[in-house]
Amino acid sequence: xLKITKKLEERTLTVEASGRIDTTTAPDFExxxxxxxxxxxxxILDFSKVEYISSAGLRVLLSAQKIMTKQGSMKLTNVSSExxxxxxxxxxxxxLDIE
Amino acid sequence: xxxxxxxxxxxxxxxxxxxVDAQLEAVDCPMKIQxxxxxxxxxxxxxxxxxxxxxxxxxxxxRVDVSGDPSVVDITFIDHGVPYDPLxxxxxxxxxxxxxxxxxxxxxxxxxxxxxxxxYEYRDGHNILTIKKALGAR
Numbered sequence: 059x060l061k062i063t064k065k066l067e068e069r070t071l072t073v074e075a076s077g078r079i080d081t082t083t084a085p086d087f088e089x090x091x092x093x094x095x096x097x098x099x100x101x102i103l104d105f106s107k108v109e110y111i112s113s114a115g116l117r118v119l120l121s122a123q124k125i126m127t128k129q130g131s132m133k134l135t136n137v138s139s140e141x142x143x144x145x146x147x148x149x150x151x152x153x154l155d156i157e
Numbered sequence: 158x159x160x161x162x163x164x165x166x167x168x169x170x171x172x173x174x175x176x177v178d179a180q181l182e183a184v185d186c187p188m189k190i191q192x193x194x195x196x197x198x199x200x201x202x203x204x205x206x207x208x209x210x211x212x213x214x215x216x217x218x219x220r221v222d223v224s225g226d227p228s229v230v231d232i233t234f235i236d237h238g239v240p241y242d243p244l245x246x247x248x249x250x251x252x253x254x255x256x257x258x259x260x261x262x263x264x265x266x267x268x269x270x271x272x273x274x275x276x277y278e279y280r281d282g283h284n285i286l287t288i289k290k291a292l293g294a295r
Binding site: 080081082109110112113114116117120123124127140143144147148149152153154 | 167168170171188189192195196199200203251252253254255256258260263264266267270271
């Protein structure tokens with residue numbers, strides 16, 4: 059289960075994901091982000107309620123990062139220590155801006 | 158030992174995860190380790206769902222065995238699809254930049270990094286992949 063809440067303020071899009079980002083839910087997560095990215099220059103992904111992320115979720119983050127590198131910036135906020143460890147093991151902590 | 162036999166379909170992932178979690182929760186597995194095991198189970202089961210029987214559908218057997226004190230969990234995945242050893246896949250280069258990163262192979266890499274042991278064998282027409290993880294102090 060994954061719940062997604064979006065807030066667009068001027069050119070800043072904040073996406074709060076709540077639950078599990080896995081093979082089943084990652085396509086929704088990707089579509090929700092991509093559908094709203096036109097004219098966005100700052101993408102903030104609030105990870106405070108993300109309990110789980112598998113490689114399917116990492117794929118979405120990498121693809122969002124590639125888009126935002128071209129049109130502005132992207133950062134992740136409120137990442138738990140468990141999720142952070144996954145980013146570290148996979149080298150994602152080096153390619154993502156994690157606050 | 159508990160066993161689940163289920164069609165290797167991505168939409169059955171939740172059922173497989175629930176089955177494994179029930180065994181882990183019975184021994185008070187710490188949340189962090191449960192997440193690591195869940196990730197490993199997802200990566201392996203989804204691999205089978207994507208590749209083992211294409212374009213047909215076939216079964217996957219998931220066997221969970223918790224033993225010892227402190228507990229160690231062994232999870233075995235068995236399918237009779239095309240022979241495929243995911244451990245032979247080359248590890249991704251995790252030092253590349255976002256632009257250069259290739260995403261293939263990341264799932265099985267996460268399994269290798271987070272489990273204590275991962276082994277594969279092809280025997281009597283079956284792919285048999287086993288992961289092992291110590292569940293730590295109760």
